[in-house]
Amino acid sequence: AFRPEGHDGYCMIHRRALETLLGRSACEADCLAYFEAHRPTFALAAAAKIARAALRTSENFHLTSRDLTRASEP
Numbered sequence: 001a002f003r004p005e006g007h008d009g010y011c012m013i014h015r016r017a018l019e020t021l022l023g024r025s026a027c028e029a030d031c032l033a034y035f036e037a038h039r040p041t042f043a044l045a046a047a048a049k050i051a052r053a054a055l056r057t058s059e060n061f062h063l064t065s066r067d068l069t070r071a072s073e074p
Helices: 015-022 028-037 037-053 065-072
Strands: 011-013 061-063
Touching: 011 037, 015 028, 015 061, 015 065, 028 037, 028 065, 037 061
Parallel strands: 011 061
Antiparallel strands: none
């Protein structure tokens, strides 16, 4: 979980979503390493979901593997 810039709620990503992106089972260390390596994509995906869903500033939400794939496409 992380707090997107300018948002008071938390953005959470399920381990299963990260496993989909990695293409394999993942432990906590694998998930954290993937997050750190792709932090800008997570930030873009979170901003897009906040805008698309018109989330309140304090609202918590989840990102799916689909959200992250959309954010990484050119």
